[in-house]
Amino acid sequence: MFxxxxxxxxxxxxxxxxxxxxxxxxxxxxxxxxxxxxAGIYSLITIGLSMLMGxxxxxxxxxxxxxxxxxxxxxxxxxxxxxxxxxxMAVGVVATIIIAVLIGTPALKLKGHYLAMATxxxxxxxxxxxxEEGNVTGGPDGMGGIPGxxxxxxxxxxxxKYYYLVWSIVVAVFLFSVNLIHSRLGxxxxxxxxxxxxxxxxGVNVSFYKIQIFIYSAVLASIAGSLYAHFINFISPGxxxxxxxxxxxxMIIIGxxxxxxxxxxxxxLISFLSFEWLExxxxxxxxxxxxxxxxxxxxxxxxxxxxxQKVTRFVSVSKKYFVx
Amino acid sequence: xxxxxLISQLIQYLITGMTVGSIYAMIAVGFNIIxxxxxxxxxxxxxxxxxxxxxxxxxxxxxxxxxxxxxFLTLLIVFLIGVLxxxxxxxxxxxxxxxxxxxxxxxxxxxxxxxxxFIWGKDxxxxxxxxxxxxxxFLGAVILPQALWIMGFLVVIVLVLTLFFERNIIGKAMxxxxxxxxxxxxxxxxxxxxxxxxxxxxAAIGAVAGIGVTPLALMEYDRGAMLAVKGFAAVIxxxxxxxxxxxxxxxxxxxxxxxxxxxxxxxxxxxxALIVLLILLFIKPSGLLGNATVAKLKKF
Numbered sequence: 001m002f003x004x005x006x007x008x009x010x011x012x013x014x015x016x017x018x019x020x021x022x023x024x025x026x027x028x029x030x031x032x033x034x035x036x037x038x039a040g041i042y043s044l045i046t047i048g049l050s051m052l053m054g055x056x057x058x059x060x061x062x063x064x065x066x067x068x069x070x071x072x073x074x075x076x077x078x079x080x081x082x083x084x085x086x087x088x089m090a091v092g093v094v095a096t097i098i099i100a101v102l103i104g105t106p107a108l109k110l111k112g113h114y115l116a117m118a119t120x121x122x123x124x125x126x127x128x129x130x131x132e133e134g135n136v137t138g139g140p141d142g143m144g145g146i147p148g149x150x151x152x153x154x155x156x157x158x159x160x161k162y163y164y165l166v167w168s169i170v171v172a173v174f175l176f177s178v179n180l181i182h183s184r185l186g187x188x189x190x191x192x193x194x195x196x197x198x199x200x201x202x203g204v205n206v207s208f209y210k211i212q213i214f215i216y217s218a219v220l221a222s223i224a225g226s227l228y229a230h231f232i233n234f235i236s237p238g239x240x241x242x243x244x245x246x247x248x249x250x251m252i253i254i255g256x257x258x259x260x261x262x263x264x265x266x267x268x269l270i271s272f273l274s275f276e277w278l279e280x281x282x283x284x285x286x287x288x289x290x291x292x293x294x295x296x297x298x299x300x301x302x303x304x305x306x307x308x309q310k311v312t313r314f315v316s317v318s319k320k321y322f323v324x
Numbered sequence: 325x326x327x328x329x330l331i332s333q334l335i336q337y338l339i340t341g342m343t344v345g346s347i348y349a350m351i352a353v354g355f356n357i358i359x360x361x362x363x364x365x366x367x368x369x370x371x372x373x374x375x376x377x378x379x380x381x382x383x384x385x386x387x388x389x390x391x392x393x394x395x396f397l398t399l400l401i402v403f404l405i406g407v408l409x410x411x412x413x414x415x416x417x418x419x420x421x422x423x424x425x426x427x428x429x430x431x432x433x434x435x436x437x438x439x440x441x442f443i444w445g446k447d448x449x450x451x452x453x454x455x456x457x458x459x460x461x462f463l464g465a466v467i468l469p470q471a472l473w474i475m476g477f478l479v480v481i482v483l484v485l486t487l488f489f490e491r492n493i494i495g496k497a498m499x500x501x502x503x504x505x506x507x508x509x510x511x512x513x514x515x516x517x518x519x520x521x522x523x524x525x526x527a528a529i530g531a532v533a534g535i536g537v538t539p540l541a542l543m544e545y546d547r548g549a550m551l552a553v554k555g556f557a558a559v560i561x562x563x564x565x566x567x568x569x570x571x572x573x574x575x576x577x578x579x580x581x582x583x584x585x586x587x588x589x590x591x592x593x594x595x596x597a598l599i600v601l602l603i604l605l606f607i608k609p610s611g612l613l614g615n616a617t618v619a620k621l622k623k624f
Contacts, residue, residue: 053423057423059422059423059426106605106606107605107606110605110609111422112422112423112426113365113422113426114560114605114609116365116367116426117365117553117556117560117601117605118601118602118605118606120553121553121557121598121599121601121602121605122598122602124550124553124594124595124598125595125598125599125602128591128592128594128595128598129595131591132589132591132592242549246430246434249427249430253427283441283446284438284441284442286434286437286438286441287434287435287437287438287439287441287442288438289434289438290431290432290433290434290435290436290437290438291431291435293427293430293431293434294412294413294428294431294432294435297417297424297427297428297431298416298417298418298428301418301419301424
């Protein structure tokens with residue numbers, strides 16, 4: 001069930017490589033590349049979040065905060081102190097680890113609703129800090145002038161270059177996460193998801209593994225935040241509010257939170273929905289999102305990724321009925 | 325001189341805190357009613373408050389219906405929205421785990437919020453105060469008549485609910501469901517109806533809070549999430565599931581918030597409640613009036 005076939009990985013990478021070529025041969029959809037960069041950035045967060053929620057069964061409604069922490073640390077340190085962007089990203093990761101340990105250690109002792117509310121409150125507090133500490137963060141108006149990324153003199157200054165940068169990171173994180181799932185950690189997490197007491201009785205150090213996966217997902221969100229800041233060159237607190245945490249939730253639920261493929265699928269789908277297909281709804285997209293979320297929760301609890309399986313099962317069952 | 329200013333300031337913050345706290349207490353009571361019957365934390369609780377305020381504005385200001393009639397009509401409409409909420413969002417869930425239920429209430433809150441935006445737009449709306457806006461002086465501080473109305477609403481809600489749960493057969497049946505749904509089913513109580521009723525009832529209580537607060541602080545479509553989180557903070561402060569705890573928690577939270585905003589920083593006003601929530605969750609998640617064993621015996 002959790003095994004991801006080699007062939008689909010190769011297909012996935014090939015698809016990623018040729019997508020820009022396809023997109024650019026149709027001028028009408030050339031801006032889809034932009035959307036795909038965001039989709040890649042969101043995928044980084046949702047991969048971590050789906051491991052936290054889908055595999056370990058721990059809900060988080062505050063991951064927008066880690067996304068924001070990465071973005072703001074990158075933004076502040078490059079704009080005000082002119083530090084090297086990659087180094088800033090690393091600083092962001094270290095800061096995120098510290099914050100994730102401080103928040104995660106007590107929070108992950110909580111269960112269900114309590115955990116949801118604790119992470120929610122944490123997310124809102126961080127959002128308020130971004131808005132209120134105007135001297136450092138630029139306040140509600142945000143901060144601009146964040147430089148782009150470059151590596152050994154090679155500058156990621158076009159959307160195409162940034163697309164390849166972001167998606168190579170996604171592929172790397174994807175492979176690492178798949179290995180993680182098949183490691184001792186992954187097995188421990190699945191045991192925790194099934195029964196925390198049971199896992200504990202079998203000698204699984206429950207809190208240790210839970211905090212590990214929480215940190216992992218927070219770090220991915222932080223890296224995504226740094227990549228976001230350097231791509232869009234401007235950040236404001238509004239990007240990192242509660243509704244973004246909920247959008248992340250939406251991505252992994254729609255895609256299917258019990259699978260890393262689902263996490264990526266969800267991120268891509270929601271990016272296209274919010275940047276392209278729901279444009280006409282403007283702010284009313286929240287109504288559409290709410291309905292999608294409710295319908296998926298009721299009718300497709302394993303997300304879109306389970307759709308092919310469901311269809312084949314349906315077809316084989318109906319064959320039995322009608323053909324004999 | 326300085327001392328008297330300080331004292332009148334203190335009294336002012338006290339009054340503001342009690343007013344806001346009463347609102348939080350009402351939201352917290354709504355949380356608890358649903359939690360006790362269903363063990364669901366309804367993250368859309370704040371949306372009922374928003375809808376209460378906005379529907380009241382529509383009936384009273386736009387349609388010019390007399391205040392009292394508009395008040396009860398609003399309660400009725402939001403009560404029915406609560407019924408729909410249970411029927412359309414909660415009951416269809418086929419695998420009701422904590423996570424799916426949380427997600428379902430989030431989805432429903434998004435739908436309600438989107439609908440409110442669709443109908444009323446993004447502007448904040450004002451409602452005429454029930455008995456004017458002339459402030460009453462009190463020991464150097466001022467009280468708006470509306471603040472007294474809000475506290476009065478809370479008192480009435482407490483009285484009505486106490487009577488309801490102690491005397492009324494439906495109230496007693498709900499208490500039975502909270503104690504032990506299986507046993508309640510065995511003695512012939514329709515648990516599904518009680519669940520439905522709990523959503524409708526707490527929706528209506530949320531609406532009262534919304535109607536009360538709108539003349540003081542205006543109302544707009546996106547206030548729900550923050551109100552829900554603060555209401556939940558009040559719930560945790562008092563102890564999840566405890567009826568007196570919700571009232572106490574709401575009032576304490578209101579006081580913390582107004583004192584914090586007055587003496588420390590008004591920009592971080594919203595953060596105080598949340599930090600209190602976090603600290604409580606981390607140190608004593610059972611709340612002030614709860615303990616581990618009591619938490620299992622849910623009581624109104």
